[in-house]
Amino acid sequence: MTNAPVIAGVDGSERSTTAAVWAAREADLRQAAQVRVVMVTDNPLQDDEAWEIVGGVVDQLAARWPQLKIEPTVVHGHPADVLMHLSGDAQLVVVGSRGRSTLSATLLGSVSSQVATHARCPVVVVRDHRDTGPVLVGLDNSRYSRPALQYAFDAASRYGTELVAMQVWQDVEYAPIVPRLEYELLDLRAEALRGLSEQLAGWAEAYPNVPVQQVAQRGHPVSELAATSEEARLLVIGHRGRGGFTGLLLGSVAAGLLHHATCPVAVVRGES
Numbered sequence: 001m002t003n004a005p006v007i008a009g010v011d012g013s014e015r016s017t018t019a020a021v022w023a024a025r026e027a028d029l030r031q032a033a034q035v036r037v038v039m040v041t042d043n044p045l046q047d048d049e050a051w052e053i054v055g056g057v058v059d060q061l062a063a064r065w066p067q068l069k070i071e072p073t074v075v076h077g078h079p080a081d082v083l084m085h086l087s088g089d090a091q092l093v094v095v096g097s098r099g100r101s102t103l104s105a106t107l108l109g110s111v112s113s114q115v116a117t118h119a120r121c122p123v124v125v126v127r128d129h130r131d132t133g134p135v136l137v138g139l140d141n142s143r144y145s146r147p148a149l150q151y152a153f154d155a156a157s158r159y160g161t162e163l164v165a166m167q168v169w170q171d172v173e174y175a176p177i178v179p180r181l182e183y184e185l186l187d188l189r190a191e192a193l194r195g196l197s198e199q200l201a202g203w204a205e206a207y208p209n210v211p212v213q214q215v216a217q218r219g220h221p222v223s224e225l226a227a228t229s230e231e232a233r234l235l236v237i238g239h240r241g242r243g244g245f246t247g248l249l250l251g252s253v254a255a256g257l258l259h260h261a262t263c264p265v266a267v268v269r270g271e272s
Helices: 014-030 044-064 079-089 108-118 145-159 182-200 221-231 252-260
Strands: 006-010 035-041 070-076 092-096 123-126 135-139 163-169 212-218 234-239 265-269
Touching (some): 006 044, 006 079, 014 035, 014 123, 014 145, 035 044, 035 079, 044 070, 079 092, 079 108, 092 108, 108 123, 108 252, 135 145, 135 221, 145 182, 145 234, 145 265, 163 182, 212 221, 221 234
Parallel strands (some): 006 035, 006 092, 092 123, 135 163, 135 234, 163 212
Antiparallel strands (some): 123 265
């Protein structure tokens, strides 16, 4: 058990309620000490409506997980700023993929992207939920992959499911009018598989209960990982985690997957 809370950001939309349910289920599996259901409003005159929304979500969660400590919270400010601040003391922040708040004109999709970019803990963006399927982790041979691997193995162990480690490679050296020969494609695939094996070295021994499948796929990372996510319980991706003006946006792959993956996406801050 950890004393750090799981934060669920809500805004009155159906998607954010789905995310809060996912957060409570995850907190229960993690034996987290607390779930904080947080709604942010920029208008104190709308506090009553905000508390009503938060209270409804808390009641729904408490009915399903009576053993959890669930704290309702209403905060004034900008949703992304507040959730990023709260992430400093949290083990996880969970938000919906998109939805329009009844209390402001802020799109949750924009908020989720900002929070995933700057949060100081992992962020899970929930579009839908499924209880079956493997944990899928996207790897790219960078140092940002190791924290993502740690998160993915922990999740697969917690869920009692398989881990699919996927690396997508592209033909960037050849012009489209010059197709690769078959043996060259096989060499590139073998190289990608070697990279996967190197990144996964030692993890199987640390998590002997987690079956691992290695997949090297030719194509674009967003389209291939998004397609594979249709059968996954969770997709885990690394993020460079740089702050300030150099890290205002997620990388193109991470941002694309937040829009196109069909399962919850965990964005894990990489090593600087």
